[in-house]
Amino acid sequence: MATKTLSPKSGAHFRLALPPLSGRLRPRLITVCTALAAATFLAVGWAVSMGDFPITFTEALKAVVGVGDPGTLLIVQELRLPRAVVGVLVGFAFGLSGAIFQTMTRNALASPDMIGFTQGAGTAVVAGIVFGWTSTVSTQVLGLLGTFVMAALVYVLAWRRGTTGYRIILVGIGLQWMATSATDYLVARGMQFQAHAALGWLTGNLNGRDWSQALPLALTMAVLVPAALALGRLTRTLQLGDDVAIGLGTRVQFVRLALLVTGVGLVAFGTAAGGPIAFVALAAPQIAQRLAGTAWPPPLAAGLTGALFVVGSDLAAARLFPMELPVGIVTGVLGAPILLWLLIRANRAGSGG
Amino acid sequence: MIPELQAGGLQLAYDQRVVVDDLDVKVPPGRITAIVGANACGKSTLLRALARLLSPRKGAVQLDGRALHSIPTRELARQLGILPQGPTAPEGLTVLDLVTRGRSPHQTWWRQWSKADEAAVHGALAATGIADLAGRAVDELSGGQRQRAWIAMAVAQGTPVLLLDEPTTYLDLAHQIDVLDLIHDLNRNEGRTIVMVLHDLNQACRYADHVIAMKGGRIVAEGDPADVITAENVAEVFDLRCQVTTDPVSGTPLVIPMGRHHTS
Ligand SMILES: Nc1ncnc2c1ncn2[C@@H]1O[C@H](COP(=O)(O)OP(=O)(O)OP(=O)(O)O)[C@@H](O)[C@H]1O
Ligand SMILES: [Mg+2]
Numbered sequence: 001m002a003t004k005t006l007s008p009k010s011g012a013h014f015r016l017a018l019p020p021l022s023g024r025l026r027p028r029l030i031t032v033c034t035a036l037a038a039a040t041f042l043a044v045g046w047a048v049s050m051g052d053f054p055i056t057f058t059e060a061l062k063a064v065v066g067v068g069d070p071g072t073l074l075i076v077q078e079l080r081l082p083r084a085v086v087g088v089l090v091g092f093a094f095g096l097s098g099a100i101f102q103t104m105t106r107n108a109l110a111s112p113d114m115i116g117f118t119q120g121a122g123t124a125v126v127a128g129i130v131f132g133w134t135s136t137v138s139t140q141v142l143g144l145l146g147t148f149v150m151a152a153l154v155y156v157l158a159w160r161r162g163t164t165g166y167r168i169i170l171v172g173i174g175l176q177w178m179a180t181s182a183t184d185y186l187v188a189r190g191m192q193f194q195a196h197a198a199l200g201w202l203t204g205n206l207n208g209r210d211w212s213q214a215l216p217l218a219l220t221m222a223v224l225v226p227a228a229l230a231l232g233r234l235t236r237t238l239q240l241g242d243d244v245a246i247g248l249g250t251r252v253q254f255v256r257l258a259l260l261v262t263g264v265g266l267v268a269f270g271t272a273a274g275g276p277i278a279f280v281a282l283a284a285p286q287i288a289q290r291l292a293g294t295a296w297p298p299p300l301a302a303g304l305t306g307a308l309f310v311v312g313s314d315l316a317a318a319r320l321f322p323m324e325l326p327v328g329i330v331t332g333v334l335g336a337p338i339l340l341w342l343l344i345r346a347n348r349a350g351s352g353g
Numbered sequence: 354m355i356p357e358l359q360a361g362g363l364q365l366a367y368d369q370r371v372v373v374d375d376l377d378v379k380v381p382p383g384r385i386t387a388i389v390g391a392n393a394c395g396k397s398t399l400l401r402a403l404a405r406l407l408s409p410r411k412g413a414v415q416l417d418g419r420a421l422h423s424i425p426t427r428e429l430a431r432q433l434g435i436l437p438q439g440p441t442a443p444e445g446l447t448v449l450d451l452v453t454r455g456r457s458p459h460q461t462w463w464r465q466w467s468k469a470d471e472a473a474v475h476g477a478l479a480a481t482g483i484a485d486l487a488g489r490a491v492d493e494l495s496g497g498q499r500q501r502a503w504i505a506m507a508v509a510q511g512t513p514v515l516l517l518d519e520p521t522t523y524l525d526l527a528h529q530i531d532v533l534d535l536i537h538d539l540n541r542n543e544g545r546t547i548v549m550v551l552h553d554l555n556q557a558c559r560y561a562d563h564v565i566a567m568k569g570g571r572i573v574a575e576g577d578p579a580d581v582i583t584a585e586n587v588a589e590v591f592d593l594r595c596q597v598t599t600d601p602v603s604g605t606p607l608v609i610p611m612g613r614h615h616t617s
Contacts, residue, residue: 010475011449013466023465024453106443230462237457239446243406243437248510249430249458295445295490 029292029301036288036304040088043311047084048076050319078210086209086273087311087327089217091280093270095288095306096228098281099297100263103235104256105165111282112267115172118276119179120150121268126183126198130190139201140213140272147268150175155260204277204328206314213273220269225303228262231255232299239296277328280306283335290342309335355382355513355546356432358403362412365398365570371410372398373570380514385540385547387561387578389554391591395570396550397438397518403548404435404516416514430458434512438519438550440503442491448502449487452477455509477509480535496523504532508539515539517549521556529553533560558582558605566590582606 015022049060053075062068063076098111112118124146128134133142153175158167183202187195234255237245242252267281284306285297291305292298313330358380365373372395380386380403388396401407403414405421414421416432424432434455442451455477456470478484481501486494491502500523507515520536521529537560539545551557557564558578565575566582568590574581583606587595593610600607 010466010471015466015468019463020467021463022467022470233462236454239443240451240454241437241440243401243435244440246406246426247404247430247435247437248454249427251426295443295447295450 026292026294029294029298032288032292033298033301033304036291036301036308040304040308040311043308043315044084044088047087047311047315048080050315051075051080082211082214083206083209083314084311085214086217087206087314088307089214089221090206090270090274090277091284091306091308091310092225092303093217093221093266093306094277094280095284095309096225096299096303097263097266097270098283098306099285099288099299099302100228100231100235100259100266101281102285102297103232103239103299104259104263105168106239106241107165107169108282108286110165110169110172111285112263113276113278113281114176115169116150116154116174116176116179117147117172117264117267118271118281119176119183120153121146121271122202122276123179123183123186124149125201126186126190129198129201130186130194140216143272143275144268147264147271150179151260151264151268200326201275203326204275204331205326206274206310207324207326209273217269217273220265224262224265224269227258228266229299231259231262235259235296274310275328277310278332279335280309280331283339284309286339287335287342355544356417357382358414358416358433358514358546358548360403360409360412360414363399363402363409363414364411365395365402365407366410371570373402375412376570376572378403378565378572378575380546380548381563382546383540383544384562385536385549385560386563386565387549387551387557388565388567389551389557389590390567390573394567394590396567398570399567400435400516400518400548400550401437404433405429406435406437427458430510430512432512433514433516434507434510435516436503436507436518436520438522442499444492445490446492447487448478448483448489448491448494448505449474451491451502452487452505452509455506456511458510473509473511477505480508480538481505482531497525497528500524501528501532504535508535512545514546515548517547519550519552521551521553529556536560554582554587554608555600555606558607559600559603578605582608 012025012027013023014025045057045061048064049055049057055072059068059072060076063072064081101110101112102108121143124142125139128137128139128142154168154172158171160167187198190198234250237248237250238252238255245252285302288301288305289297292301309331310327313334314327316334317325317327317330359378361377363373363376364371390396398407402409408422416424421429452474456473459470478487481504483498483501483505486498491499494502504520520532524532533556536547540547561578564578564581566573566586573590574586582597584595584597587593587608595608595610598607598609
């Protein structure tokens, strides 16, 4: 027998006798996730139907599943859809990864773009461009390597009788500046056309993305996203501090390492496919948290916010401006005001942060 | 059966600094034990070691004869609960959410809110007198309300052994007595073993069956409150002259400190 109640004492929850499933429900979180998913779907539909060669929304959706004339199919399936899909996947990966790191360290500043992981990818890719390795190794592989090396460095240097969130942030910020300086140096000593290519990659760009970027990312995410969502349950005790978490039976070091591996994987593959799109990993979890009214960044909602954020920004970048801009410029311009508005609103309502 | 908690030959250290050396302790099962001693004498350090939050450099802590580090941490969390000194909750976390987290060692991926969870959470909220605060954010409560929310979390965990580091700090006198009465009830009605760090010697004498007095990482005296809390022991442990009389209400020792300005 199923019971779904909204008792004032326990809030909404469900409990089945057989199978013995039970849990507490957060109606506002469910609503927010549904709305974000719907909005992302609309944005993708819009992205594949608009452009120099306009296609109606329904035609575009039909073409996605393979119905339509060859010309429409080509434009939708080979040009617009992969770009939108990469946008959704990269945004989701960044948002989820940001939520993981912010929860793990109990600090909003600890998103992968603040603690050096994305900057590590940047240094590797720019080095590849300047030294001409890109003819043998793709920028995707370089981006992956850069992120992994940086994450390993942060973890090893932050290790002292186990890792604490605070040490990860401090070490990460230090390494982030080192990577940024190295990148700047490489751009400065590179030749003009190399510097131009490097800067283009460093802004984060979805222009010209095809299935060769979307597929590896989709496959990795098929593994990492369920893993990250499953780990999310274990972070609930981690949020109370290590001592309390251990007391409640959490294997703190194991959970932290598992979170680190999943989070790094998400951001590494995301960066490899879309470049270091600014601000998404930092802002999406914080925006999702305020939309859902939770005390921590909700992982699924953070991923969906990231997806909507990137696809929406890419649409704006391609359509709102006289010349087409890279998406990374728009995410910063759009994301900062949204986050600031949510923060100010929360303070006015008397419930800080 | 109430699990037995004991430790032998403990050496506890932070990096190079040894805080506790060669300490043996046996917690009387089913009783209330109070650890007393001056600031920085190692009370929290000992309590953290008893709860496997700190691994001993030498020696071992045992629960029912099994070394703590050999017991899976989740299984241990169903036997032994710990409320550390000064825990912090994330901003905006509600009291109900916090207390519910105390149930984690009993929950699985698919069973997150069983009848037992619900009963334990509401029982803990009621016992600590904060049922009406359930929807409030923990960080927006007064120090005393917040302390009771954390105690409720530890109570909801429902462990036969419960370790509490300074559970009465931040509480006004009435709420200190409330919390100690609650601890007394948990012990007498449910037979839970309690170990708590207390600073108020008179409360320790009233509520504990067994008192451990520490100084400089060693146990100076332990046993029945009436035997441990004497003028000589207080002078040694706290460097404080005092008189000890009898508490007119409970008949336990009552410490009257003297200090430099007040002598008899
Ligand atoms: N994390 C730590 N790292 C290094 N030294 C520590 C740490 N925690 C405690 N100490 C040291 O260990 C000693 C014992 O500290 P402990 O916290 O056990 O004292 P306590 O008896 O609980 O004191 P209080 O009454 O102030 O809570 C102190 O000298 C303290 O400075
Ligand atoms: Mg202490």
